[in-house]
Amino acid sequence: MGTLVGILPGLGPSATISLLLPMIFNTPAVSSIIMLAGICYGAQYGGSTTSILLNIPGEASSVITCLDGHQMAKQGRAGPALGIAAFGSFIAGTMGIVGLMLFAPTLAKFALRFGPPEFFSLALMSLTLVTYVSRGSLIQSLIMACVGLIMSMVGMDPITSRPRFTFGLSSLLDGFELVYVAMGFFGLSEVLSSLGQALKQEIIDSKIKNLLPTRQDWKDSAKPIARGTVLGFFMGILPGFGQAITTFVSYAIEKKFSKHPEQFGTGRIEGVAGPEAANNAASSGTFIPLLSLGIPVNPSTAILMGALLILGLQPGPLLITNRPDLFWGVVASMYIGNVMLVMLNLPLIGLWVQMLKVPYSLLYVLIVLLCQIGAYSVNNDVNDVLLINIFGLAGYLMKRYEFEGAPLILGLVLGPMLESSLRRALMMSDGSPMIFITRPLSASFLIVAVFFLISPLFTRGRIGKRAVEAGD
């Protein structure tokens, strides 16, 4: 079910866990939590499938996989893309479980050292990655990131609950759901742009080559998977960050380490391997604060915490001691679930790849319909269907004017964290911005942020210009 949830746009793990909550009343506690936890990490597998095949991110954390994964599919390499996503997820998920098992209490204490200044600096550092996730103009990428930040501030102020940027519209009080924006900007806009040209026969322009990753693919992916695993696991522990941001950070790191950064966005397997590994490692990492300290770090674990309370269990530092069967039950289920997921997904690769042979004049209708239903299914609200079409139009215009969607998504995801931590930090320091520099962790992140921001100015003159000229 987790895989299916990941594949279907709109129906995320949080919504699915909520729908299944009533089932836990008649199920033993450990079994209930294992079932719900399975949806959390299972969804990470499924989300990449539609990203790679159709350029529709199944989950927010699959957005970055669209960049190179779909390009690989267009080149007839959907199989290796899906394969490396599955294997990378399996390896990262397994290593994440080992980390959870061995270091849960210690790592949870480390996460507690993060306060508002550290979160702000980390969010700012993540935002500067916009310079790495985009291929085109830096100015246009920064504009998109600003637009994403502004969109994240539509709705209720997180601190004062005062409405802003709603212009009297009650439908804007809840802000913009990331899933609509992602589906509209990536899925719908791609379809509309294709309609504007001579409609292709199929998505792929060339013959399908290999269903599984080759030896070279493995060689290229090994280090990205390792880096993504470590990065995703540690970032998953931090409250509020979410898997989506870890995938952006991983992508930027892989681009930085790559010998061919100018090729990112054209179908580099590292652009799939790293983020997918980070994604799955992060989903293991999110269980650490929940099981060790009783602190949920994202909506899915928050609902899981609700499930623990319904079952009469007290989340907190004593949960592991008082209910070791629960902790080890979840860990064991993660091991088994990981193996089952790769066994389930690998044989399906051949089937998924055949989807690309469906004539595009038929396939695009299914893509559009999937987006409409996906948007509706989030809240069972027809206004959400209108919203996704508005984003589809915006995404189409954005493509036409050569603006990229990834920086906007990055801004949208980071905005809430950036704003609330900035304001809290300034309140803590009585208005003094020195708090961001005097705290060592915060200062370190700011230094890295400055580095990320200025380093492309030295390399972009060679790399970006070459990439843009090659595109022309």
Add this chain to the structure above:
Amino acid sequence: MMRELKSGFFFFALSLLVIWESLRVELGTSREPGSGFLPFCVGLVLCALSVVLVYRGWGVRKSQKPHSRRVILALASLFVYSLVLDTLGFVMATFFLVGILFHLGQPRQWWLLIGMSAVVTFLAYLVFGILLHVYFPRGFLGI
């Protein structure tokens, strides 16, 4: 007008709107930043970036090709679909939308179009409405 110039002006106007709204909801103070604090800062950055974009686009004379008729019709269909979904219900609205999109993708004979639309609508309802329990609007016909 040219691509960068048009988009530059658009984002400049957007930045002014953001700054105006930020001032309306109040910036607060550095000790207690208000709702408009960060939006105001972002609005200023956006303003500066859009000015740079306008400057870059000034004098560029590369024209753009017009929007495709197919795209305009597809977009119109999608917007009409979202507006009539509640009134007509999921089944009817989707049937018409799918039919129009199939026709836009590749003109087909009417009986084939109706058949394909009916099959796709039925399958969508079966998978999402029945198997996944998504509660679709029923419309005035109750279907």
